[in-house]
Amino acid sequence: MTNGPTDEQKRGIRRTAILLALVALAIYVAFIASGVMKAQH
Amino acid sequence: MSATHTHALGAGHEHHDDHGPARGIGRWLTTTNHKDIGTMYLVFSLIMFLVGGAMALVIRAELFMPGMQLVDPGFFNTMTTVHALIMVFGAVMPATVGLANWMIPMQIGAPDMALPRMNNFSFWLLVAAFTLLISSLFMPGGGPAAGWTLYPPLVLQTGDALPLAIFAIHLAGASSIMGSINIIVTIMNLRAPGMTLLKMPLFPWTWLITAYLLIAVMPVFAGAVTMLLTDHFFGTTFFAASGGGDPVLYQHVFWFFGHPEVYIMILPAFGIVSEIIPTFSRKPLFGYDAMVYATASIAFLSFIVWAHHMFTVGMPLAGEMFFMLSTMLIAVPTGVKVFNWTATMWKGSLSFEPPMLFALAFLFLFTIGGFSGLMMAIAPVDFQYHDTYFIVAHFHYVLVPGAVFAIMAGVYYWLPKWTGHMYDMALAKAHFWASAIFVNVLFFPQHFLGLAGMPRRIPDYSTQFADWNMISSIGAFGFGLSQLLFVFLVWKCVRGGARASTAVWDGALNHGLEWTVPSPAPYHTFEEAPVVK
Numbered sequence: 001m002t003n004g005p006t007d008e009q010k011r012g013i014r015r016t017a018i019l020l021a022l023v024a025l026a027i028y029v030a031f032i033a034s035g036v037m038k039a040q041h
Numbered sequence: 042m043s044a045t046h047t048h049a050l051g052a053g054h055e056h057h058d059d060h061g062p063a064r065g066i067g068r069w070l071t072t073t074n075h076k077d078i079g080t081m082y083l084v085f086s087l088i089m090f091l092v093g094g095a096m097a098l099v100i101r102a103e104l105f106m107p108g109m110q111l112v113d114p115g116f117f118n119t120m121t122t123v124h125a126l127i128m129v130f131g132a133v134m135p136a137t138v139g140l141a142n143w144m145i146p147m148q149i150g151a152p153d154m155a156l157p158r159m160n161n162f163s164f165w166l167l168v169a170a171f172t173l174l175i176s177s178l179f180m181p182g183g184g185p186a187a188g189w190t191l192y193p194p195l196v197l198q199t200g201d202a203l204p205l206a207i208f209a210i211h212l213a214g215a216s217s218i219m220g221s222i223n224i225i226v227t228i229m230n231l232r233a234p235g236m237t238l239l240k241m242p243l244f245p246w247t248w249l250i251t252a253y254l255l256i257a258v259m260p261v262f263a264g265a266v267t268m269l270l271t272d273h274f275f276g277t278t279f280f281a282a283s284g285g286g287d288p289v290l291y292q293h294v295f296w297f298f299g300h301p302e303v304y305i306m307i308l309p310a311f312g313i314v315s316e317i318i319p320t321f322s323r324k325p326l327f328g329y330d331a332m333v334y335a336t337a338s339i340a341f342l343s344f345i346v347w348a349h350h351m352f353t354v355g356m357p358l359a360g361e362m363f364f365m366l367s368t369m370l371i372a373v374p375t376g377v378k379v380f381n382w383t384a385t386m387w388k389g390s391l392s393f394e395p396p397m398l399f400a401l402a403f404l405f406l407f408t409i410g411g412f413s414g415l416m417m418a419i420a421p422v423d424f425q426y427h428d429t430y431f432i433v434a435h436f437h438y439v440l441v442p443g444a445v446f447a448i449m450a451g452v453y454y455w456l457p458k459w460t461g462h463m464y465d466m467a468l469a470k471a472h473f474w475a476s477a478i479f480v481n482v483l484f485f486p487q488h489f490l491g492l493a494g495m496p497r498r499i500p501d502y503s504t505q506f507a508d509w510n511m512i513s514s515i516g517a518f519g520f521g522l523s524q525l526l527f528v529f530l531v532w533k534c535v536r537g538g539a540r541a542s543t544a545v546w547d548g549a550l551n552h553g554l555e556w557t558v559p560s561p562a563p564y565h566t567f568e569e570a571p572v573v574k
Contacts, residue, residue, distance in 0.1 A: 016226045027261060
């Protein structure tokens, strides 16, 4: 692996990392939003 | 040490360079090397293990005899709360992350973690988190004292420590999520040519599944404590019945995180034990595919059992039935694992070096914790045991001779590969026997106390519970002192000792890529990606 990750691997790393971070953020926001909606009823 | 090497994406430099570790404190502050960061996680977790252990000894010293002995009840509650938070988020989880940092790149043939700078950041975020949490002990009104579950409305009575504790949880959660993203992208993108997912060793497999679990549930906990924060400071009433909120909602949200959290701590332990038992049985792991599917099944089931923690809160009969049966279902994939570990040893050429001793103790003692868990899955039975010392005994069997013993097994297994030195076998065996005996003296009597009705999180108790409490406290001090042997042994091994060979253990060859690199493992492991056939 002297040449480090290939371009394809770099794209895969970037894509997967961003996707997972967005999933985590979405879950955080969704749970707070569900709390807000429950509180409004 | 002078491997020609280029860092992976994000390391900050793309040129080919020959270099070893930097010198001085700067190495540790700015390192992006997975081995350095793994070492820092492991040292941090050891420090937290000793701090959390000292808090456990305060608890057991107070409970040595009936009556109020040493500390006031508020401080006792702070100790039970912070002991748990430190052990869960500061000791067990970082220890498995440390092992993941050290071993996953080596086991899958990767040059480093895929996101090395984020790796460094997530470690230092954890240090900041626990500095905040521990400093909350010194705030006016005392530290957090509502239990690690932080149930409202009790937790909202916490003084100035509350925002510190919540911010600490946010930071630790962010650190965990970043660590998990790093592990997933490393495994999914940087495996050596030929290493398909179903050729990957069990430790990276269990961590891959754990990382997905973490990403799914950590934000849930972060959301719950954010709502606690707004209830306390911004006048919302998510969990306050007085404003139309629902305190039970918090419990549901907390345990939707909390139950998978148990598996976040134990799945990597399963992975470690699955590495060790084949090596010291000199056989391949029995039922590799079944082990992978069992791990995934346990992770899936962990999402649909959360309300078994809340049987006594009250729920419809159909709910009780669902959560009771789904919880019992977890025994099936767990049983598959215990069966496969046993079958791996069947007709094997067994030897009993320290890693194997800890792995075997894990197998027996974790199973005891599993059985008591099955007992409490039965709703009418749980009504009797809930909030007694029986549950304290149950989860400590799962987490101490379960997760902690597996971590120790892992350290004893890989330490010669890390340091290049064999450790003192006699001392390691003494550490094992002292730990194995005292952990049972400490926790087994707590089953009897719980069955007799002693409630948890209470600093004083009826005299009928005196004898077993005294024995349990003696076990606690014995177990705590035994761990000093471990600290001394590791220190001695880092400083020197007999040289470790490449394979280290007789049975290790052919059991993973880490045993094909020299001991100690070079600072940059693979000059060229190994090809796996």
